[in-house]
Amino acid sequence: MSIDAAGFRLISTSVLNYRIVVPSTAVLFVGDILKLTDSDKGFVFYAKVTDITHDTPPGADAADPTLCVNLHPLGLVDHDGGFRPPITAPTNFSLVSRPDSADLDFLKRSMGDLEVGQMRAGLGVLEGVTVSLPSETLSSHMGVFATTGMGKSNFMKVLCASAMSLRKFGVLMVDPHGEYVTGYRLRDRRIKGLIEYTEAKQGISVYSTRPPDERKRYGLKELRLEHDDFRMGDLGFLYDLSLPLVEVVESLDSHPGSDVIDFFINEGVDSLPSPLKTTSGIGRHPEITDTLRTYALGPLHMIQRRVETIVEENRVFFHRYGSSIPAIIEDLAQNKVVLIDIPGVGERGELFALSTMTRAILNAHKQHTLSEEETIPQQVMIAIEEAQRVLANANQSTQVFRECVMEGRKFGVGLCLVTQQPKNIDPRILAQLNTYIVMGLSDQQDRNIVAGNAKQNLTSMSNEIQTLARGDAVISIQGTPFPVSTRIHLFEDYLDRLNVAS
Ligand SMILES: Nc1ncnc2c1ncn2[C@@H]1O[C@H](COP(=O)(O)OP(=O)(O)OP(=O)(O)O)[C@@H](O)[C@H]1O
Ligand SMILES: [Mg+2]
Numbered sequence: 001m002s003i004d005a006a007g008f009r010l011i012s013t014s015v016l017n018y019r020i021v022v023p024s025t026a027v028l029f030v031g032d033i034l035k036l037t038d039s040d041k042g043f044v045f046y047a048k049v050t051d052i053t054h055d056t057p058p059g060a061d062a063a064d065p066t067l068c069v070n071l072h073p074l075g076l077v078d079h080d081g082g083f084r085p086p087i088t089a090p091t092n093f094s095l096v097s098r099p100d101s102a103d104l105d106f107l108k109r110s111m112g113d114l115e116v117g118q119m120r121a122g123l124g125v126l127e128g129v130t131v132s133l134p135s136e137t138l139s140s141h142m143g144v145f146a147t148t149g150m151g152k153s154n155f156m157k158v159l160c161a162s163a164m165s166l167r168k169f170g171v172l173m174v175d176p177h178g179e180y181v182t183g184y185r186l187r188d189r190r191i192k193g194l195i196e197y198t199e200a201k202q203g204i205s206v207y208s209t210r211p212p213d214e215r216k217r218y219g220l221k222e223l224r225l226e227h228d229d230f231r232m233g234d235l236g237f238l239y240d241l242s243l244p245l246v247e248v249v250e251s252l253d254s255h256p257g258s259d260v261i262d263f264f265i266n267e268g269v270d271s272l273p274s275p276l277k278t279t280s281g282i283g284r285h286p287e288i289t290d291t292l293r294t295y296a297l298g299p300l301h302m303i304q305r306r307v308e309t310i311v312e313e314n315r316v317f318f319h320r321y322g323s324s325i326p327a328i329i330e331d332l333a334q335n336k337v338v339l340i341d342i343p344g345v346g347e348r349g350e351l352f353a354l355s356t357m358t359r360a361i362l363n364a365h366k367q368h369t370l371s372e373e374e375t376i377p378q379q380v381m382i383a384i385e386e387a388q389r390v391l392a393n394a395n396q397s398t399q400v401f402r403e404c405v406m407e408g409r410k411f412g413v414g415l416c417l418v419t420q421q422p423k424n425i426d427p428r429i430l431a432q433l434n435t436y437i438v439m440g441l442s443d444q445q446d447r448n449i450v451a452g453n454a455k456q457n458l459t460s461m462s463n464e465i466q467t468l469a470r471g472d473a474v475i476s477i478q479g480t481p482f483p484v485s486t487r488i489h490l491f492e493d494y495l496d497r498l499n500v501a502s
Pocket of ligand 2: 154
């Protein structure tokens, strides 16, 4: 039964909670938005279904089964058509109906330019209400939260495709499994990749470690990092270091990566003179020698092994000279989506590449902003998958990412934290994210953390968040009237549409 046909009415209100009673045959879903027309006051209120129960209200006929529906107020549209917070309650018996696309013009006006999906209503979508993120909010950071398989990667691809067509900001994304670039086969389906967005080819740039023939076939550039892209401090988060090792690492952090690597690989700690000798300045790197000669050999050997491992593990892209980073920064400045395609490189290599690039991008943006004060900083979004690896609690966080979260906004550098374990991310970091994309989260603690930290409080939507299906999201953007239940486009369908449209 359609609720509009029956013209249900509000039976009880407070500013924080409305309640309607509908026949048990009415088809309503948690998360649905309802419109309450208060003709006495001339306001239209909007509220969201938060709970549906079988309570029979006092005085009702038990033979005539009803559902009691709790609504959470979203706000009201005043006489001038402006949307306001729900600071008053609708009159009892206000008419309850479903809003149509025209009713939601106030919501559409606050939407941005980066299309990601459609507003959800019931089991389907509300035709005509496209959900788009405002691109200018990206430098104030975003979180994408979902249990595995609920649609994080699909969302990221949709977002990147929209960015490729919009070309208003750069995106850097490391792709360790080749899923974003070329796609893959999943049983009988093809999960498509971003290079298949052929109509916006000039909006993407892929740096890859694949063999030359494969790179040529897909039009990918070679990925290279050079020794000077490395900082000794990188060892601090790539490995769990004991205190004596941390001291050694810190004492060398200001030296160019190429010097440190040359010293450990080619000269080695065994070449160090005894600390008792007064002669100094031995070998090609006298300053490093001088710094290190006072340390015990045990920790130095361990550090040496770590440096050797970094060079060895990443040899497919890590070389003495020749870095892709300047070209990557240039691509980002041209508002391209830059994918770092490193299939087969281990997790440590992935983090190494990502943190090195993030540091270089942040520094470049800092310099640019400081040198040309009036210009609006060019915007870049850096995506971090499994973000809990680098932004856990304070002392385990990686400095460069923490720095981006805390001050990246000033320089136009935003992070997009993708994680299935929001509870393992430092809450102070979560509090800095202005956009929340909440998808299905099976763990209650994760849901509570996300709902409590979003800029728009999502706690009244906990039932909805708990029951989100794959591909569905609650999107909370600071500056929009209320969190929007969204069906994220399936990337493959969106791509077909984009490729035809342009
Ligand atoms: N918006 C959507 N509409 C329809 N199907 C979707 C949507 N999003 C994801 N799916 C389907 O769900 C599957 C898993 O999605 P996806 O790979 O994006 O999940 P994930 O959260 O990245 O998982 P993982 O944690 O394993 O990386 C995909 O194969 C896709 O077909
Ligand atoms: Mg994924």
